[in-house]
Amino acid sequence: MYTTVPHWIDGAEYTATDTRTAEVTDPAEGVVTRNVALASSGDVALAVQAATDAFPGWRDTSLAKRTAILFRFRELLNERKPELAALITAEHGKILSDALAEVSRGQEVVEFACGIAQLVKGEFSENVSTNVDVHSVRAPLGPVAIISPFNFPAMVPMWFFPIAIAAGNTVILKPSEKVPSAAVWIARLWAEAGLPDGVFNVVNGDKVAVDALLTHPDIKSISFVGSTPIARYVYETGSAHGKRVQALGGAKNHMVVMPDADLDLAADEAVNGGFGSAGERCMAVSTVVAVGPIADRLAEKIAQRARSLRTGDGRRDCDMGPLVTAASKERVTGLIASGIEQGATLVVDGREISVDAPSTGFFVGPTLFDHVTTDMKIYTEEIFGPVLLIIRVDTLQEAIRLVNSNPYGNGTSIFTGDGRAARAFQNEIEVGMVGVNVPVPVPVAYYSFGGWKDSLFGDSHAHGADGVKFFTRARVVTSRWPLGAGTGINLGFPVNG
Numbered sequence: 001m002y003t004t005v006p007h008w009i010d011g012a013e014y015t016a017t018d019t020r021t022a023e024v025t026d027p028a029e030g031v032v033t034r035n036v037a038l039a040s041s042g043d044v045a046l047a048v049q050a051a052t053d054a055f056p057g058w059r060d061t062s063l064a065k066r067t068a069i070l071f072r073f074r075e076l077l078n079e080r081k082p083e084l085a086a087l088i089t090a091e092h093g094k095i096l097s098d099a100l101a102e103v104s105r106g107q108e109v110v111e112f113a114c115g116i117a118q119l120v121k122g123e124f125s126e127n128v129s130t131n132v133d134v135h136s137v138r139a140p141l142g143p144v145a146i147i148s149p150f151n152f153p154a155m156v157p158m159w160f161f162p163i164a165i166a167a168g169n170t171v172i173l174k175p176s177e178k179v180p181s182a183a184v185w186i187a188r189l190w191a192e193a194g195l196p197d198g199v200f201n202v203v204n205g206d207k208v209a210v211d212a213l214l215t216h217p218d219i220k221s222i223s224f225v226g227s228t229p230i231a232r233y234v235y236e237t238g239s240a241h242g243k244r245v246q247a248l249g250g251a252k253n254h255m256v257v258m259p260d261a262d263l264d265l266a267a268d269e270a271v272n273g274g275f276g277s278a279g280e281r282c283m284a285v286s287t288v289v290a291v292g293p294i295a296d297r298l299a300e301k302i303a304q305r306a307r308s309l310r311t312g313d314g315r316r317d318c319d320m321g322p323l324v325t326a327a328s329k330e331r332v333t334g335l336i337a338s339g340i341e342q343g344a345t346l347v348v349d350g351r352e353i354s355v356d357a358p359s360t361g362f363f364v365g366p367t368l369f370d371h372v373t374t375d376m377k378i379y380t381e382e383i384f385g386p387v388l389l390i391i392r393v394d395t396l397q398e399a400i401r402l403v404n405s406n407p408y409g410n411g412t413s414i415f416t417g418d419g420r421a422a423r424a425f426q427n428e429i430e431v432g433m434v435g436v437n438v439p440v441p442v443p444v445a446y447y448s449f450g451g452w453k454d455s456l457f458g459d460s461h462a463h464g465a466d467g468v469k470f471f472t473r474a475r476v477v478t479s480r481w482p483l484g485a486g487t488g489i490n491l492g493f494p495v496n497g
Protein backbone atom coordinates (compact mmCIF):
# COMPACT_ATOMS: atom_id res chain seq x y z
CA MET A 1 0.00 0.00 0.00
CA TYR A 2 1.34 3.42 -0.94
CA THR A 3 2.04 6.24 1.50
CA THR A 4 1.78 8.62 -1.47
CA VAL A 5 -0.24 7.34 -4.43
CA PRO A 6 1.90 7.99 -7.53
CA HIS A 7 1.02 8.65 -11.17
CA TRP A 8 1.44 5.88 -13.76
CA ILE A 9 3.26 7.10 -16.83
CA ASP A 10 4.77 5.08 -19.67
CA GLY A 11 4.32 1.75 -17.90
CA ALA A 12 5.76 2.75 -14.50
CA GLU A 13 5.00 4.58 -11.29
CA TYR A 14 6.06 8.19 -11.33
CA THR A 15 6.14 10.96 -8.71
CA ALA A 16 8.05 14.21 -9.14
CA THR A 17 10.30 14.95 -6.16
CA ASP A 18 8.80 18.42 -5.56
CA THR A 19 5.18 17.34 -6.01
CA ARG A 20 2.19 18.88 -4.21
CA THR A 21 0.08 16.29 -2.39
CA ALA A 22 -3.44 15.93 -0.98
CA GLU A 23 -4.71 13.74 1.85
CA VAL A 24 -6.78 10.62 1.17
CA THR A 25 -9.11 9.50 3.96
CA ASP A 26 -10.78 6.30 5.06
CA PRO A 27 -14.34 7.66 5.37
CA ALA A 28 -15.59 4.98 7.78
CA GLU A 29 -12.84 5.75 10.28
CA GLY A 30 -12.49 9.42 9.41
CA VAL A 31 -8.69 9.23 9.36
CA VAL A 32 -6.06 10.11 6.75
CA THR A 33 -4.60 6.88 5.39
CA ARG A 34 -2.28 8.14 2.66
CA ASN A 35 -1.47 11.05 0.40
CA VAL A 36 -1.85 11.41 -3.33
CA ALA A 37 0.55 13.18 -5.68
CA LEU A 38 -1.05 16.15 -7.44
CA ALA A 39 0.28 16.51 -10.97
CA SER A 40 1.80 19.76 -12.22
CA SER A 41 1.32 20.76 -15.85
CA GLY A 42 4.85 19.40 -16.41
CA ASP A 43 3.79 15.98 -15.05
CA VAL A 44 0.76 16.04 -17.37
CA ALA A 45 3.03 16.93 -20.30
CA LEU A 46 5.15 13.84 -19.53
CA ALA A 47 2.06 11.62 -19.60
CA VAL A 48 0.83 13.19 -22.83
CA GLN A 49 4.27 12.66 -24.38
CA ALA A 50 4.18 8.98 -23.38
CA ALA A 51 0.69 8.61 -24.87
CA THR A 52 1.69 10.47 -28.03
CA ASP A 53 4.78 8.30 -28.52
CA ALA A 54 2.82 5.09 -27.93
CA PHE A 55 0.00 6.03 -30.30
CA PRO A 56 1.35 5.07 -33.77
CA GLY A 57 2.45 1.63 -32.59
CA TRP A 58 -0.83 0.92 -30.81
CA ARG A 59 -2.95 2.24 -33.71
CA ASP A 60 -1.10 -0.12 -36.03
CA THR A 61 -1.35 -3.13 -33.70
CA SER A 62 -3.71 -5.63 -35.31
CA LEU A 63 -7.27 -5.92 -34.06
CA ALA A 64 -6.51 -9.55 -33.20
CA LYS A 65 -3.61 -8.56 -30.92
CA ARG A 66 -5.50 -5.67 -29.32
CA THR A 67 -8.46 -7.93 -28.64
CA ALA A 68 -6.25 -10.62 -27.11
CA ILE A 69 -4.93 -8.07 -24.60
CA LEU A 70 -8.48 -6.94 -23.79
CA PHE A 71 -9.53 -10.53 -23.13
CA ARG A 72 -6.53 -10.99 -20.80
CA PHE A 73 -7.43 -7.76 -18.99
CA ARG A 74 -11.02 -8.99 -18.60
CA GLU A 75 -9.89 -12.32 -17.15
CA LEU A 76 -7.48 -10.70 -14.68
CA LEU A 77 -10.11 -8.18 -13.61
CA ASN A 78 -12.68 -10.89 -13.11
CA GLU A 79 -10.28 -12.94 -10.96
CA ARG A 80 -9.07 -10.06 -8.84
CA LYS A 81 -12.09 -7.81 -8.47
CA PRO A 82 -12.35 -8.39 -4.71
CA GLU A 83 -8.95 -6.66 -4.37
CA LEU A 84 -10.15 -3.67 -6.36
CA ALA A 85 -13.45 -3.56 -4.47
CA ALA A 86 -11.55 -3.45 -1.14
CA LEU A 87 -9.54 -0.45 -2.36
CA ILE A 88 -12.72 1.32 -3.42
CA THR A 89 -14.42 0.74 -0.07
CA ALA A 90 -11.33 1.93 1.81
CA GLU A 91 -11.30 5.30 0.00
CA HIS A 92 -14.94 5.85 -1.02
CA GLY A 93 -16.75 4.14 1.85
CA LYS A 94 -19.44 2.26 -0.10
CA ILE A 95 -20.19 -1.23 1.20
CA LEU A 96 -18.07 -4.04 -0.26
CA SER A 97 -20.89 -5.71 -2.21
CA ASP A 98 -21.66 -2.38 -3.88
CA ALA A 99 -17.98 -1.85 -4.74
CA LEU A 100 -17.89 -5.33 -6.28
CA ALA A 101 -21.03 -4.54 -8.27
CA GLU A 102 -19.50 -1.35 -9.66
CA VAL A 103 -16.49 -3.32 -10.88
CA SER A 104 -18.80 -5.88 -12.50
CA ARG A 105 -20.73 -3.13 -14.31
CA GLY A 106 -17.42 -1.69 -15.55
CA GLN A 107 -16.34 -5.16 -16.63
CA GLU A 108 -19.39 -5.29 -18.90
CA VAL A 109 -17.87 -2.45 -20.93
CA VAL A 110 -14.58 -4.37 -21.21
CA GLU A 111 -16.60 -7.32 -22.51
CA PHE A 112 -18.37 -5.05 -25.01
CA ALA A 113 -14.99 -3.65 -26.15
CA CYS A 114 -13.72 -7.21 -26.73
CA GLY A 115 -15.99 -7.10 -29.81
CA ILE A 116 -14.15 -4.10 -31.22
CA ALA A 117 -13.35 -5.84 -34.51
CA GLN A 118 -17.06 -5.94 -35.28
CA LEU A 119 -17.72 -2.45 -33.89
CA VAL A 120 -15.24 -0.55 -36.07
CA LYS A 121 -15.98 -2.43 -39.27
CA GLY A 122 -16.25 -0.04 -42.21
CA GLU A 123 -18.22 -0.27 -45.44
CA PHE A 124 -17.08 -1.01 -48.98
CA SER A 125 -18.78 -0.16 -52.26
CA GLU A 126 -17.37 -1.49 -55.48
CA ASN A 127 -17.69 0.43 -58.78
CA VAL A 128 -19.37 3.55 -57.41
CA SER A 129 -18.17 5.01 -60.69
CA THR A 130 -16.50 3.08 -63.47
CA ASN A 131 -13.48 1.31 -61.90
CA VAL A 132 -13.80 3.45 -58.77
CA ASP A 133 -14.31 1.94 -55.30
CA VAL A 134 -15.14 3.59 -51.97
CA HIS A 135 -14.54 2.30 -48.48
CA SER A 136 -14.88 3.80 -45.02
CA VAL A 137 -12.89 3.12 -41.86
CA ARG A 138 -13.22 4.30 -38.28
CA ALA A 139 -9.78 5.49 -37.21
CA PRO A 140 -8.66 6.19 -33.62
CA LEU A 141 -8.21 9.81 -32.51
CA GLY A 142 -4.82 9.67 -30.73
CA PRO A 143 -4.16 10.45 -27.05
CA VAL A 144 -7.49 10.90 -25.23
CA ALA A 145 -8.18 12.10 -21.67
CA ILE A 146 -10.68 10.78 -19.13
CA ILE A 147 -11.48 12.83 -16.02
CA SER A 148 -13.57 10.99 -13.45
CA PRO A 149 -15.53 11.72 -10.24
CA PHE A 150 -15.11 10.20 -6.77
CA ASN A 151 -18.30 8.18 -6.66
CA PHE A 152 -17.37 5.35 -9.03
CA PRO A 153 -13.56 5.04 -8.88
CA ALA A 154 -13.55 2.01 -11.22
CA MET A 155 -16.83 1.92 -13.16
CA VAL A 156 -16.89 5.47 -14.53
CA PRO A 157 -13.33 5.30 -15.99
CA MET A 158 -14.36 1.90 -17.40
CA TRP A 159 -17.27 3.51 -19.25
CA PHE A 160 -14.59 4.99 -21.48
CA PHE A 161 -11.11 3.44 -21.49
CA PRO A 162 -11.93 -0.11 -22.69
CA ILE A 163 -13.48 1.26 -25.88
CA ALA A 164 -10.84 3.99 -26.30
CA ILE A 165 -8.02 1.46 -26.01
CA ALA A 166 -9.71 -1.22 -28.09
CA ALA A 167 -10.26 1.32 -30.88
CA GLY A 168 -6.52 2.10 -30.99
CA ASN A 169 -6.28 5.29 -28.90
CA THR A 170 -3.90 5.94 -26.03
CA VAL A 171 -5.33 7.13 -22.71
CA ILE A 172 -4.58 9.48 -19.87
CA LEU A 173 -6.91 8.97 -16.91
CA LYS A 174 -7.21 11.69 -14.26
CA PRO A 175 -9.23 10.12 -11.41
CA SER A 176 -10.73 12.02 -8.49
CA GLU A 177 -8.04 12.93 -5.97
CA LYS A 178 -10.38 11.63 -3.24
CA VAL A 179 -10.15 8.02 -4.50
CA PRO A 180 -6.87 7.70 -6.43
CA SER A 181 -5.77 4.11 -5.73
CA ALA A 182 -8.19 2.24 -8.02
CA ALA A 183 -6.79 3.91 -11.16
CA VAL A 184 -3.20 2.96 -10.39
CA TRP A 185 -4.31 -0.60 -9.55
CA ILE A 186 -6.04 -0.78 -12.93
CA ALA A 187 -2.91 0.53 -14.69
CA ARG A 188 -0.87 -2.31 -13.17
CA LEU A 189 -3.47 -4.80 -14.36
CA TRP A 190 -3.22 -3.46 -17.92
CA ALA A 191 0.57 -3.88 -17.77
CA GLU A 192 0.10 -7.45 -16.59
CA ALA A 193 -2.35 -8.08 -19.43
CA GLY A 194 0.39 -7.10 -21.89
CA LEU A 195 -0.70 -3.58 -22.88
CA PRO A 196 2.34 -1.73 -24.28
CA ASP A 197 3.84 1.05 -22.13
CA GLY A 198 2.31 4.48 -22.69
CA VAL A 199 -1.08 3.23 -23.92
CA PHE A 200 -2.75 3.65 -20.50
CA ASN A 201 -1.45 6.39 -18.19
CA VAL A 202 -2.77 7.82 -14.94
CA VAL A 203 -2.15 11.34 -13.69
CA ASN A 204 -3.46 12.04 -10.24
CA GLY A 205 -4.36 15.60 -9.43
CA ASP A 206 -6.80 18.45 -9.16
CA LYS A 207 -7.77 21.48 -11.27
CA VAL A 208 -4.13 22.03 -12.30
CA ALA A 209 -4.03 18.61 -13.99
CA VAL A 210 -7.50 19.05 -15.50
CA ASP A 211 -6.59 22.43 -17.00
CA ALA A 212 -3.34 21.04 -18.39
CA LEU A 213 -5.28 18.25 -20.14
CA LEU A 214 -7.99 20.62 -21.43
CA THR A 215 -5.46 22.90 -23.07
CA HIS A 216 -2.73 20.46 -24.20
CA PRO A 217 -2.55 20.57 -28.01
CA ASP A 218 -1.89 16.82 -28.37
CA ILE A 219 -4.99 15.68 -26.44
CA LYS A 220 -7.71 14.87 -28.95
CA SER A 221 -10.73 14.30 -26.75
CA ILE A 222 -12.01 14.74 -23.21
CA SER A 223 -14.45 12.39 -21.49
CA PHE A 224 -15.49 14.05 -18.24
CA VAL A 225 -17.86 12.97 -15.50
CA GLY A 226 -18.58 15.13 -12.43
CA SER A 227 -20.74 17.94 -11.14
CA THR A 228 -22.62 20.19 -13.56
CA PRO A 229 -20.66 23.43 -13.03
CA ILE A 230 -17.34 21.67 -13.68
CA ALA A 231 -18.83 19.68 -16.60
CA ARG A 232 -19.94 22.94 -18.22
CA TYR A 233 -16.47 24.46 -17.68
CA VAL A 234 -14.73 21.37 -19.07
CA TYR A 235 -17.01 21.33 -22.11
CA GLU A 236 -16.48 25.00 -22.87
CA THR A 237 -12.71 25.00 -22.26
CA GLY A 238 -12.03 21.71 -24.05
CA SER A 239 -14.16 22.72 -27.05
CA ALA A 240 -12.45 26.12 -27.22
CA HIS A 241 -9.16 24.22 -27.49
CA GLY A 242 -10.41 22.19 -30.44
CA LYS A 243 -11.15 18.94 -28.63
CA ARG A 244 -14.05 16.57 -28.95
CA VAL A 245 -15.75 16.70 -25.51
CA GLN A 246 -18.37 14.64 -23.73
CA ALA A 247 -19.01 16.07 -20.26
CA LEU A 248 -21.51 14.26 -18.03
CA GLY A 249 -22.80 16.36 -15.14
CA GLY A 250 -24.99 16.15 -12.08
CA ALA A 251 -28.54 14.97 -11.56
CA LYS A 252 -31.78 15.16 -9.65
CA ASN A 253 -33.66 11.97 -10.44
CA HIS A 254 -37.41 11.63 -9.92
CA MET A 255 -39.28 8.41 -9.28
CA VAL A 256 -42.96 8.85 -10.12
CA VAL A 257 -45.32 6.51 -8.26
CA MET A 258 -48.80 6.17 -9.76
CA PRO A 259 -51.90 5.37 -7.67
CA ASP A 260 -52.11 1.86 -9.15
CA ALA A 261 -48.48 0.96 -8.42
CA ASP A 262 -47.49 -1.93 -6.19
CA LEU A 263 -46.63 0.26 -3.18
CA ASP A 264 -44.43 -2.33 -1.47
CA LEU A 265 -42.31 -2.68 -4.61
CA ALA A 266 -42.21 1.10 -5.03
CA ALA A 267 -41.18 1.64 -1.38
CA ASP A 268 -38.48 -1.05 -1.60
CA GLU A 269 -37.06 0.48 -4.76
CA ALA A 270 -37.27 4.08 -3.52
CA VAL A 271 -35.14 3.00 -0.56
CA ASN A 272 -32.74 0.93 -2.69
CA GLY A 273 -32.37 3.69 -5.26
CA GLY A 274 -32.32 6.54 -2.75
CA PHE A 275 -29.95 5.20 -0.10
CA GLY A 276 -27.73 2.77 -2.06
CA SER A 277 -24.12 3.98 -1.88
CA ALA A 278 -25.37 6.59 0.64
CA GLY A 279 -27.07 8.44 -2.21
CA GLU A 280 -23.71 9.17 -3.84
CA ARG A 281 -24.82 7.97 -7.27
CA CYS A 282 -25.65 10.16 -10.25
CA MET A 283 -28.58 7.81 -10.88
CA ALA A 284 -29.77 7.80 -7.24
CA VAL A 285 -33.46 8.36 -6.71
CA SER A 286 -33.53 11.76 -5.04
CA THR A 287 -37.22 12.68 -5.28
CA VAL A 288 -40.25 10.43 -5.06
CA VAL A 289 -43.23 12.02 -6.81
CA ALA A 290 -46.35 10.50 -5.23
CA VAL A 291 -49.36 10.84 -7.53
CA GLY A 292 -52.84 11.05 -5.99
CA PRO A 293 -54.19 9.50 -2.81
CA ILE A 294 -51.41 6.98 -2.14
CA ALA A 295 -48.95 9.58 -0.76
CA ASP A 296 -49.56 8.92 2.98
CA ARG A 297 -49.35 5.15 2.65
CA LEU A 298 -46.25 5.35 0.42
CA ALA A 299 -44.49 7.79 2.77
CA GLU A 300 -45.16 5.47 5.72
CA LYS A 301 -43.82 2.41 3.87
CA ILE A 302 -40.65 4.27 2.80
CA ALA A 303 -40.10 5.62 6.31
CA GLN A 304 -40.41 2.13 7.85
CA ARG A 305 -37.83 0.73 5.48
CA ALA A 306 -35.47 3.72 5.83
CA ARG A 307 -35.50 3.30 9.61
CA SER A 308 -34.56 -0.37 9.28
CA LEU A 309 -31.32 0.26 7.35
CA ARG A 310 -28.04 -0.48 9.10
CA THR A 311 -25.39 2.19 8.56
CA GLY A 312 -21.75 1.40 9.25
CA ASP A 313 -18.26 0.60 8.01
CA GLY A 314 -18.72 -0.85 4.52
CA ARG A 315 -16.30 -3.68 5.37
CA ARG A 316 -18.73 -4.95 8.00
CA ASP A 317 -22.21 -6.37 7.62
CA CYS A 318 -24.36 -3.30 6.92
CA ASP A 319 -26.56 -1.69 4.25
CA MET A 320 -25.03 1.73 3.88
CA GLY A 321 -21.60 3.25 4.41
CA PRO A 322 -20.38 6.77 5.20
CA LEU A 323 -20.11 9.82 2.93
CA VAL A 324 -16.79 10.30 1.19
CA THR A 325 -15.35 13.22 3.16
CA ALA A 326 -15.98 15.37 6.23
CA ALA A 327 -16.83 18.25 3.84
CA SER A 328 -19.52 16.12 2.16
CA LYS A 329 -21.02 15.28 5.53
CA GLU A 330 -21.08 18.95 6.48
CA ARG A 331 -22.73 19.89 3.16
CA VAL A 332 -25.42 17.23 3.47
CA THR A 333 -26.25 18.02 7.11
CA GLY A 334 -26.40 21.72 6.17
CA LEU A 335 -28.93 20.90 3.46
CA ILE A 336 -31.00 18.84 5.93
CA ALA A 337 -31.09 21.88 8.24
CA SER A 338 -32.21 24.07 5.33
CA GLY A 339 -35.05 21.64 4.54
CA ILE A 340 -36.36 21.94 8.10
CA GLU A 341 -36.01 25.74 8.00
CA GLN A 342 -37.88 25.97 4.71
CA GLY A 343 -40.81 23.97 6.05
CA ALA A 344 -40.43 20.42 4.71
CA THR A 345 -41.54 17.65 7.07
CA LEU A 346 -38.54 15.69 8.36
CA VAL A 347 -39.89 12.14 8.70
CA VAL A 348 -36.60 10.29 9.28
CA ASP A 349 -33.56 12.22 10.56
CA GLY A 350 -30.19 10.68 9.65
CA ARG A 351 -28.09 13.19 11.54
CA GLU A 352 -28.18 11.41 14.87
CA ILE A 353 -27.79 7.72 14.22
CA SER A 354 -25.82 4.98 15.85
CA VAL A 355 -23.38 3.33 13.48
CA ASP A 356 -21.34 0.16 13.46
CA ALA A 357 -18.06 2.09 13.04
CA PRO A 358 -15.87 4.61 14.90
CA SER A 359 -17.67 7.85 15.73
CA THR A 360 -15.04 9.75 13.74
CA GLY A 361 -16.44 8.36 10.43
CA PHE A 362 -18.29 10.63 8.01
CA PHE A 363 -21.73 9.14 8.61
CA VAL A 364 -25.17 10.50 7.83
CA GLY A 365 -28.02 8.01 8.14
CA PRO A 366 -31.03 7.63 5.83
CA THR A 367 -33.07 10.82 5.87
CA LEU A 368 -36.60 11.30 4.54
CA PHE A 369 -38.44 14.58 3.90
CA ASP A 370 -42.14 14.73 3.00
CA HIS A 371 -44.24 17.67 1.74
CA VAL A 372 -41.27 19.08 -0.19
CA THR A 373 -41.90 21.93 -2.63
CA THR A 374 -39.87 22.85 -5.69
CA ASP A 375 -38.61 26.16 -4.26
CA MET A 376 -36.77 24.48 -1.37
CA LYS A 377 -32.99 24.22 -1.48
CA ILE A 378 -33.18 20.47 -0.80
CA TYR A 379 -35.01 20.21 -4.14
CA THR A 380 -33.12 22.78 -6.21
CA GLU A 381 -29.66 21.46 -5.24
CA GLU A 382 -28.15 18.06 -5.94
CA ILE A 383 -27.66 16.71 -2.41
CA PHE A 384 -25.48 13.67 -3.23
CA GLY A 385 -26.19 12.08 0.13
CA PRO A 386 -28.74 9.73 1.74
CA VAL A 387 -31.62 12.21 1.67
CA LEU A 388 -34.83 11.23 -0.06
CA LEU A 389 -37.61 13.74 -0.77
CA ILE A 390 -41.32 13.20 -1.34
CA ILE A 391 -43.28 15.66 -3.46
CA ARG A 392 -47.04 15.16 -3.74
CA VAL A 393 -48.96 15.85 -6.98
CA ASP A 394 -52.47 15.04 -8.19
CA THR A 395 -51.99 13.76 -11.74
CA LEU A 396 -49.50 12.11 -14.09
CA GLN A 397 -49.44 15.26 -16.24
CA GLU A 398 -48.49 17.30 -13.18
CA ALA A 399 -45.70 14.80 -12.42
CA ILE A 400 -44.39 15.00 -15.99
CA ARG A 401 -44.42 18.82 -15.89
CA LEU A 402 -42.51 18.74 -12.60
CA VAL A 403 -39.80 16.43 -13.95
CA ASN A 404 -39.50 18.40 -17.19
CA SER A 405 -39.15 21.71 -15.33
CA ASN A 406 -36.07 20.48 -13.53
CA PRO A 407 -32.83 21.62 -15.22
CA TYR A 408 -31.31 18.14 -14.92
CA GLY A 409 -32.31 15.25 -17.16
CA ASN A 410 -30.19 12.25 -16.16
CA GLY A 411 -32.51 9.46 -14.97
CA THR A 412 -36.15 9.03 -14.00
CA SER A 413 -38.62 6.23 -13.47
CA ILE A 414 -42.31 5.52 -13.24
CA PHE A 415 -43.90 2.85 -11.06
CA THR A 416 -47.27 1.74 -12.37
CA GLY A 417 -49.25 -1.24 -13.62
CA ASP A 418 -50.81 0.85 -16.37
CA GLY A 419 -49.11 0.49 -19.76
CA ARG A 420 -50.78 3.65 -21.10
CA ALA A 421 -49.41 5.78 -18.26
CA ALA A 422 -45.94 4.26 -18.71
CA ARG A 423 -46.06 4.86 -22.44
CA ALA A 424 -47.14 8.50 -22.07
CA PHE A 425 -44.39 9.00 -19.49
CA GLN A 426 -41.57 7.58 -21.62
CA ASN A 427 -42.81 9.56 -24.60
CA GLU A 428 -43.15 12.96 -22.94
CA ILE A 429 -40.38 12.96 -20.39
CA GLU A 430 -37.26 15.07 -21.14
CA VAL A 431 -34.73 12.76 -19.55
CA GLY A 432 -31.98 10.59 -21.09
CA MET A 433 -32.51 7.35 -19.14
CA VAL A 434 -35.99 6.16 -18.18
CA GLY A 435 -37.07 3.23 -16.01
CA VAL A 436 -40.46 1.56 -15.99
CA ASN A 437 -40.81 -0.14 -12.60
CA VAL A 438 -36.97 0.06 -12.47
CA PRO A 439 -35.63 2.70 -10.08
CA VAL A 440 -32.05 3.18 -11.34
CA PRO A 441 -32.22 2.62 -15.11
CA VAL A 442 -28.49 2.43 -15.89
CA PRO A 443 -28.24 1.06 -19.45
CA VAL A 444 -26.21 -2.08 -20.18
CA ALA A 445 -22.81 -1.61 -21.84
CA TYR A 446 -24.06 -2.14 -25.40
CA TYR A 447 -26.51 0.77 -25.03
CA SER A 448 -25.25 4.26 -24.26
CA PHE A 449 -25.33 6.02 -20.88
CA GLY A 450 -26.11 9.72 -20.68
CA GLY A 451 -28.55 12.36 -19.60
CA TRP A 452 -30.16 15.36 -21.26
CA LYS A 453 -30.15 19.08 -20.46
CA ASP A 454 -27.73 20.07 -17.65
CA SER A 455 -26.77 16.43 -17.08
CA LEU A 456 -24.63 16.19 -20.23
CA PHE A 457 -22.73 18.67 -22.38
CA GLY A 458 -21.76 17.43 -25.83
CA ASP A 459 -23.38 15.16 -28.38
CA SER A 460 -22.14 11.74 -27.28
CA HIS A 461 -23.26 9.54 -24.45
CA ALA A 462 -20.90 7.02 -22.83
CA HIS A 463 -20.23 3.47 -24.12
CA GLY A 464 -22.40 1.50 -26.57
CA ALA A 465 -22.58 2.82 -30.14
CA ASP A 466 -21.99 6.42 -28.99
CA GLY A 467 -18.77 5.37 -27.24
CA VAL A 468 -17.39 3.71 -30.35
CA LYS A 469 -18.27 6.75 -32.44
CA PHE A 470 -16.77 9.15 -29.89
CA PHE A 471 -13.41 7.36 -29.79
CA THR A 472 -13.07 7.00 -33.57
CA ARG A 473 -13.38 9.26 -36.56
CA ALA A 474 -14.59 8.36 -39.99
CA ARG A 475 -12.33 8.29 -42.98
CA VAL A 476 -13.73 7.58 -46.44
CA VAL A 477 -11.33 6.42 -49.15
CA THR A 478 -12.18 6.72 -52.85
CA SER A 479 -9.77 4.74 -55.01
CA ARG A 480 -9.12 3.56 -58.51
CA TRP A 481 -6.34 1.61 -60.12
CA PRO A 482 -5.85 3.10 -63.61
CA LEU A 483 -5.92 0.54 -66.37
CA GLY A 484 -3.50 2.38 -68.70
CA ALA A 485 -4.42 5.45 -70.68
CA GLY A 486 -4.74 8.83 -68.93
CA THR A 487 -8.15 10.43 -68.38
CA GLY A 488 -7.46 13.64 -70.26
CA ILE A 489 -7.82 17.14 -68.87
CA ASN A 490 -11.25 18.01 -67.42
CA LEU A 491 -11.58 20.76 -64.80
CA GLY A 492 -15.28 20.09 -64.23
CA PHE A 493 -16.60 18.70 -60.93
CA PRO A 494 -16.45 14.90 -61.20
CA VAL A 495 -19.75 13.19 -61.97
CA ASN A 496 -20.10 9.46 -61.44
CA GLY A 497 -20.74 7.31 -64.45
Ligand code: NAD
Nearest residue numbers: 148149150175176206207210226227230248249250251282
Ligand atom coordinates in the same frame (compact mmCIF):
# COMPACT_ATOMS: atom_id res chain seq x y z
P1 NAD B 1 -16.49 17.07 -9.19
O1 NAD B 1 -17.11 17.85 -10.29
O2 NAD B 1 -16.13 17.77 -7.93
O3 NAD B 1 -15.13 16.38 -9.72
C1 NAD B 1 -15.07 15.66 -10.92
C2 NAD B 1 -13.66 15.76 -11.47
O4 NAD B 1 -13.35 17.12 -11.74
C3 NAD B 1 -12.58 15.26 -10.50
O5 NAD B 1 -11.63 14.52 -11.22
C4 NAD B 1 -12.00 16.54 -9.92
O6 NAD B 1 -10.64 16.43 -9.59
C5 NAD B 1 -12.18 17.53 -11.05
N1 NAD B 1 -12.39 18.90 -10.59
C6 NAD B 1 -12.94 19.29 -9.41
N2 NAD B 1 -12.98 20.64 -9.34
C7 NAD B 1 -12.46 21.10 -10.50
C8 NAD B 1 -12.25 22.41 -11.03
N3 NAD B 1 -12.58 23.52 -10.35
N4 NAD B 1 -11.71 22.52 -12.26
C9 NAD B 1 -11.38 21.44 -12.97
N5 NAD B 1 -11.56 20.17 -12.51
C10 NAD B 1 -12.09 20.00 -11.29
O7 NAD B 1 -17.45 15.84 -8.91
P2 NAD B 1 -17.36 14.76 -7.75
O8 NAD B 1 -17.75 15.41 -6.47
O9 NAD B 1 -16.07 14.02 -7.80
O10 NAD B 1 -18.49 13.73 -8.21
C11 NAD B 1 -19.85 13.90 -7.92
C12 NAD B 1 -20.58 14.58 -9.06
O11 NAD B 1 -20.41 13.81 -10.25
C13 NAD B 1 -22.08 14.65 -8.84
O12 NAD B 1 -22.53 15.90 -9.29
C14 NAD B 1 -22.63 13.53 -9.68
O13 NAD B 1 -23.96 13.68 -10.11
C15 NAD B 1 -21.69 13.58 -10.85
N6 NAD B 1 -21.69 12.31 -11.57
C16 NAD B 1 -22.35 12.29 -12.76
C17 NAD B 1 -22.42 11.10 -13.47
C18 NAD B 1 -23.14 11.05 -14.76
O14 NAD B 1 -23.06 10.03 -15.41
N7 NAD B 1 -23.83 12.09 -15.21
C19 NAD B 1 -21.80 9.94 -12.95
C20 NAD B 1 -21.13 10.02 -11.74
C21 NAD B 1 -21.08 11.22 -11.05
